[in-house]
Amino acid sequence: MKKIFLILPLSMLLFAVGCNRSMEHSEEALVSEVSTSKQADYAEAPEVAAADVAAGAAVDAAANPVNPVNQQLKIIRRGDLSIESKDIQASKKNLDVLLKKMGGYYEQESSTSNRDELTTYNLVIRVPSKQLDAFMGNLENGKDKITSKSMTSEDVSILYYDVESRLKSKRAYLARYQGMVASAKSVKDLLEIQEQIRLLQEEIDSSEGLLRNLGGQVDYSSININLFEYNANLPMGSNSFWSRLKDSFVFGWNLIETLALGIVGLWPVLIVVGLAVALIKKFRKNRKNKFLNKE
Template identity: 40%
Template structure:
């Protein structure tokens, strides 16, 4: 009887231990689940990563182009064509850098050197070509001086930086020798800066204003124009005068050769004496 009672008690104790362990395990799993779930939700609700920063576009360098042109037009009415060109030059904001008029027996012509803003250059040439006349020649050149322009600008900036540094050293100089040496360096830099600035300005002007050498010409009809000649009496006077002056010039030329005549005379005299001596022997 006692053994049966002991078995029952032992069974009851084992069952109680299993329930406690199972509860603790369930509690532990619940805590782990509660710890894991918030992290998972936080990951799901977190904002997306920011997009990569935009790539900066390379700075586009504006091309520096020098445009020049030569254009020759033969017209029938030279003056009216010139007046039309004058009007077009004003419309397209240009100016004459040089203007020359030629008048010969065969033709009359205008040689014009015109400076036109580069933005209006092509339109100006197109308008000139629309006028009445025959185009004899046309030549347009374009030169890219961008690299040269950038190189000059870079050198200019470097020289300005050096000059600023030398000015700082000049303010800190303590002896006359140091001041004189720094002033000598700054003087050379200032001259180089002035020269480079002038070169940049010159290039900029060539880029901003294009040049067109325009020739307007008009042929003339051939006309025989007899040359005026003097009458017989006047021509006779001129002939006598030229003859006399020619004779005088010849006499003076002979006189200028007097040393030669002296040498020839002595040489002939020597030959004569030598011949007489031989004859006596």
Template identity: 40%
Template sequence: MKKIIFLLSGLILINCSKSNGEKQEVKADLMEVISEDKAPSSAAAPIPPPSYISEKMASDENGTNKDVYTPKKTDTISRKIIKNGDMKIQVGDIKKAQRQVNDILKKNNAYIQKEDFQNTDLDDNLNLIIRVPHKNFDVLISSFSDGIGSVLSKNISSNDVTEEYTDVSIKLANKKIYLEKYRDMLKSAATTKDMLEIQEKIRELEDEIDVAEGRLRFIDDRVNYSTLSLNLYKEKVRSSATSKIGFGSRFVDSVTEGWNSFVSFMLGIVSLWPFFLLIPFIIFFWRKWKSGKKNKN
């Protein structure tokens, strides 16, 4: 009986060892398959980074040009030209001319920034400050020259500010780079003194950046929208009625001017009061001198 039990237990142990061996062989096969599947992916060429990142990494590895801003080819700035104009046009009717001006402005997407009207005995003057897209500036000038009235004067000027715009843009980009570096330094500041000094530098850079950005916005506005100063002038016909009005106003002005002259004269005399105080002494000494002279005779 004991022999039978030993034989059975021996058979069981042999079967278990075979099954474990088979499992190990299966695991080995799986590992080989997995390694074969991973090999091609690891051998594949990595995706290259963008050119500007690779350039920055190369410069950082060489230890040079870490803090230098190098504009990309796409950072080229187009020419910045500011156009301004000044025109004076004589018209027959101010209101009619103003309606014509408004129609021309609508066609050219322009608008009136400032309007000033003056009415005198001699003439009427309507002064307009007009802003117009730079591409419509020449068309606007031609429209005013042809269909409004007689052009008395015209002055057109162009100012190329490309160099100034480029210089401000480059300085602005560099200031932003330094600002980020100071902000990183602020995070790792060890003492309160260092923190205050870095915060002061950050504040100065932020102010300079605001000024530079404001200057760029101003230049862009002047470049995108040209400015035209337009004066509509109408000379009044001097009729008998206007002549009377003109004479009356001049007469009143003359009376007023005469009164002002009289007041100025009186005030001038009053300002000489110290000399008037000396007159009695002068008269007294003169009489005394005269009486003494008579006594000697």
């Protein structure tokens, strides 16, 4: 009887331990199954990887903020000039020589002449930013008169280095996506990875174009020049008696030309009026002759 009482508790203890181990094995199997399911879902959805890549890019950008303080400033300088010249052809040649000496070039060049044979040049020139001050000094100390001048400076350092930083991140993630091509498990995955590569490449091309544009404007300053002559033989910008006398002669001559051309332009009317006057005179003469013959 005592043996039965001893065996019964021992059996119950062994049964409890066995149940506990069975439950632990069941939980481990369930966890393994869920983990396998998640990995399969992740492999079938590369867009999740894309989101992770984009999130990683955002984290990298936040961890490496743009700080142009310790970098070279990116300044865009522009100018507008109006220059009055006594001898505009000589002034244009001098400007050509000076521009070549400074390493600049014409971005745009046009000229116009009015009926008084006064020439005006409208020029857009690009000068290396390092030579801009020397270029302006040569113009200001030259023989020609600068009638107006406007210079501006724009700091684009933050924009430039921000685009540059983002471009580096995009190139890094483009390399990651290109590495994922070989590990694609299905055609769907491959197409989605290639689409992400295409979008990244377009963004990289756009950023590279923006950097080139900004770099060109920073390295070469742009100046709009209006080079004109008021009157080659008179003091610059003068309104003297001789200038007004010449203008009066020109006005009188133009008036004579206008009247002469107007009269010539009315030749049909003059012919009709002449014929009408001749007919009237003939009619009166015939009438007078008839009256004399009756007497």
